[in-house]
Amino acid sequence: MAASTGNAFDFKLFKRLLEYTNAYKWTFYFVGVAAVLLSFFAVLRPYLLQVTIDNSIVPQDNDQLIFYISLMGGILMLEVIFQFLFIYFANWLGQEVIRDIRVNLFEHMLEFKMKYFDNSAVGRLVTRAVSDIETIASIFSQGLFMIISDLLKMIVVLGFMFYQSWKLTLLVLLILPFILYATRVFQKKMKLAFEEVRTQVANLNTFVQERITGMKIVQLFTREEREYEKFKEINDKHRKGWIKTVWYNSIFFPIAEMSTSITIGLIVWYGGLRVMAGSEAITLGVIVAFIELSQMLFRPLRQIADKFNTLQMGMVAANRVFGILDTKASIADNGTLEIDHLKGEIEFENVHFGYIEKEEVLKGISFKAQEGETVAIVGATGAGKSTIINLLNRSYEIWDGRILIDGVDTKDITLRSLRSQIAIVLQDVFLFADTILNNITLNHPEITKETVVQAAKDIGVHEFISSLPGGYDYNVKERGVMLSSGQRQLIAFLRAYVSNPSILVLDEATSSVDSYSEQLIQDATDKITQGRTSIVIAHRLATVKKADKILVMDAGKIVEMGTHHELLQKTDGYYKKLYEVQFMQEEETL
Incomplete structure (x- = not known):
């Protein structure tokens, strides 16, 4: 099993995981295309809002206003449809993949020799075969494709912002390096924290499974109080593992929210001055669009960090599951003789x-x-x-x-x-x-x-x-x-x-x-x-x-x-x- 490191991402492990999508490549491609389309739909909304303000609300053109509102409604419907298809098939793909992994894992464990089970806690193996594999599904349903979609959305948004006003875009980018750095640190810390959480979950499952199975012995020898104290100790370690992830989230998300608010303030301040100075390049519609676009740029960053948590948990779980799949503990079945009856000597x-x-x-x-x-x-x-x-x-x-x-x-x-x-x-x-x-x-x-x-x-x-x-x-x-x-x-x-x-x-x-x-x-x-x-x-x-x-x-x-x-x-x-x-x-x- 691969050693735990502080590296934010294990691409070799990720590539191995993606091999399980080969059987569902058309679904994989469709979800990818849907992610691309959603990124373009996202930019259309603030652009139409900008045009609506500048071409219909400011000049008070009622017909134009109705036209743009209808167009925004149509774009919104398309976005909803593709969002539905994207979420459904991303989750469907995740469930298909974990079904295949779980089947492979169980088939592999069926071949293990008894010595492996003698030395392995049952609760830990159950955790790997059930909850860890279920966590892997979130890589596809909430992690990988969501992150790709958000990254594409950020690229398209940034390109459009430069096209509209490079000066306002530079103001927005002043804050971006700070958020990127905070996100990077956050990812590394969360990977280590989630590895600790999965370890404690396995320990908790093992302890509970063994004590429930051996409850008769616990009660016959009046060990209830001692086992209760041991359970509290293990449960406390599990709680501390989760508290560490809560601590990192509590630091990161307020910082990200504050950065977004500062960016909006800068857009309103500089853009407002330019509008009052009579600038043709920056209009009221552009300011409103940039406020929404900056949100679209920073919100995915916050969401990517959150989804990267999900991705990290899935990768940690995948690492543990593949650790068992890579275990060579089966009896060597090199025999070639098939028998259907023995004399019995x-x-x-x-x-x-x-x-x-x-x-x-x-x-x-x-x-x-x-x-x-x-x-x-x-x-x-x-x-x-x-x-x-x-x-x-x-x-x-x-x-x-x-x-x-x-x-x-x-x-x-x-x-x-x-x-x-x-x-x-x-x-x-x-x-x-x-x-x-x-x-x-x-x-x-x-x-x-x-x-x-x-x-x-x-x-x-x-x-x-x-x-x-x-x-x-x-x-x-x-x-x-x-x-x-x-x-x-x-x-x-x-x-x-x-x-x-x-x-x-x-x-x-x-x-x-x-x-x-x-x-x-x-x-x-x-x-x-x-x-x-x-x-x-x-x-x-x-x-x-x-x-x-x-x-x-x-x-x-x-x-x-x-x-x-x-x-x-x-x-x-x-x-x-x-x-x-x-x-x-x-x-x-x-």
């Missing part, structure tokens, strides 16, 4: 991996699962069990070694086809705020409701789902809060089952579920593991006993391997001790 060859550089989690893991086998992984917390299942579908890149499926390195298989053949049920089940049916199918077009219902009957969860209000159309709300942890896990089992995977990976934790749900989960596990290779992080003795092979892990290594019976035969074996601590009491209650 899995082999880890001396696999080394860690989530953080120089902090190794797996230290040379090697094992093999034959086709159709169920391999249970047991071990203490932090031994590396979950890491093994995270690596199988390439959610993370291994440091060294190889992972083979059916004798093929997983790096040689396309990511999409690899992941389509592997279903994973995690301990922490995530459900979307949607119906049960959509959470099971994930809107897969080839998985029908009839298929889901039959699958639910097969693994014994149809009765549970049918008992809910609306059955399969029951909305589970955000993260599935309307269901118990056991029910959420049953939905996850059904989601895995209907995808008909060649390989199944289960983290079958049941520590927080009731006995009825646990029995349903056990039955579901038995059903969906039939006939396919399964890797299970085992938390229940029944799963361990049924496994064809047990991997016993400790501190990132496989310390023992074998069947339940074989491992119990090892005197002072790690598994035997683990069994006595974790599983023996469970066996006694069976």
